[in-house]
Amino acid sequence: MNIALLGYGTVGKSVAELLTKQDIGITIKKILRRPGAAAGPLMTDSFDEILADPDISCIMEALPGKEPALGYIRDALRAGKHVVTSNKAALAADFPTLLSLAKEHNVSLLYEASCGGGIPWLENLKKAARLNKITALSGILNGTSNYILDKMDTEGCTFEEALKDAQALGYAEADPTADIGGFDVYNKALISCSLAYQTPICTDFPVCGIEKLTKEILNSFHAKSKSLRLMMLSVRKDNHYAVGVAPVVLPSNSIEANVHLNYNCASLTGDLVGELKFYGQGAGGYPTADAVLQDLLQIRDNTAQPVCLDQKLLYDDGLLTGTGYFADGKILSGKSLAELTALAHQSNVFMAFEPDPA
């Protein structure tokens, strides 16, 4: 199988390296780079050239950010090419349409690397959803924010010190807004919920970040044997669901409170299988490339299962309720995460959410 690689950053380079080292019957025929950077025998700066090449049956998209990636994915599917992508921003921007396009053109669209890096989260979620009614999702899906929270936890440093350290290690971008503001997790939550509930997901759900967390707030939770993790949370009841992203208050002896460094951990609850958790490296060249290669093997072997968002579930804020702990000392119980998040944004203070027991 001949593929084209779009993008040659950390993920693209690792995919290229592994496909050169291991002969799994998948060959890179072209690599798209930005104009000026396309120097090398396989490299091009023309996406049209790739699209027009009948020998290329699959596109591996590993560009940064939503555009031009989203346009390329759409065009590739319309041209009857399979697509593998690691790009959560592009996927989340138009997930139902992309899945429909893949179905319409009878090709596969796979995206394991987009949520949880090397963790086989989405594939296992899809499989669980075939047989189970998924009743809840949750997960630590951003390594940067987890690194910051864990470092503040275990070393007692400030938010700023922990962020600086994450940036020095290459975990956090120069502009860390997407990571610490919860917007990266928003994209992953949207993709995960779509697969879990097989329905188009409401794009306007609450997102609360950790930007305003202080050492003192964290210590006050510590004193009560609790920890904080930035998480996606989702609940489904009959044909309603809620989803949100927030710093979540957890017992110190929970699995999530013991997810350290930049690791991720995603959970599903099914009516048959119960609770499953998947833990691993949520980013990094080789782990992410491993997820990409697993997708490519499915396309090579023609074993990918198509996904249909053909259920009609309704979004209902009221399913996700709990207690909000605000940095100004306010504690509000029995409120929805949406209400609490709106209040936190309004008053511009940190808020941690403790979900009501299921």
Add this chain to the structure above:
Amino acid sequence: MNIALLGYGTVGKSVAELLTKQDIGITIKKILRRPGAAAGPLMTDSFDEILADPDISCIMEALPGKEPALGYIRDALRAGKHVVTSNKAALAADFPTLLSLAKEHNVSLLYEASCGGGIPWLENLKKAARLNKITALSGILNGTSNYILDKMDTEGCTFEEALKDAQALGYAEADPTADIGGFDVYNKALISCSLAYQTPICTDFPVCGIEKLTKEILNSFHAKSKSLRLMMLSVRKDNHYAVGVAPVVLPSNSIEANVHLNYNCASLTGDLVGELKFYGQGAGGYPTADAVLQDLLQIRDNTAQPVCLDQKLLYDDGLLTGTGYFADGKILSGKSLAELTALAHQSNVFMAFEPDPA
């Protein structure tokens, strides 16, 4: 697809119930029960009748213990029927032969439910092993012993009290030897290592149980912020590997030390993907039936990947070294788990193993 069910205990009944509720194109045509118990329209006590039925293309084996299950699996594969089994004892007794038989007769043999109940552990391990060199495995794979250890941990009760409680809840058998002695984990370790290293596994590896654990020993680890879990441990280096089962000393803030109740958690380390962990219900009717149905769907869709134990790895005790803490106060460092286990058996005292850092 028409299947026959062998056995009608917790797993068999749950599989039958789910296949009746959900139409996934899989129909139970016959159910084998022991002579005298076969009352009902689908029931029979003749395995030969099932074997001779050309309409039955797949056998789901859920009998207790090694025999007659192992003989039935062999006969079914030889007759060109696919086999799904939840029976770790039968599998572990002759795993390389069973895999060869499946290959020879061009049928699938799947066994997700045999290790870790509802957790998709083996399938993900197989997939990881396609692309990664697996360098380590570990796991809590026995819910009964984990329940006992966790209960002693969190409630400060004695081993006997915790065991009685596990028996009352139906987690432990009247004779709990296989669970607390580590022999159940032995079978799962053998199956897991076979898939990880793609080689026939040495059947004579160290197994150390938790039968002789006392409250006082556990408290002495607690005082050092450590916990105990009964685990499979395995390490691979180049073409050598070691494997064993023992009560393992863990930091209290590790994931495994925070696996509570009767949950399981299995881990792999790959040279690309890094560490992955899979957590969930390791037993129970519905979770196990979910794993069985996932296997059946693979057979229905013809997507099962054949497994070949065609690598030639050598067993080497010396790869798995650490410190043994003996109940009589002896502490031995830098020894292999095999040596320490032999000593524990010889002197008939409890031993906990703390692996050397990798």
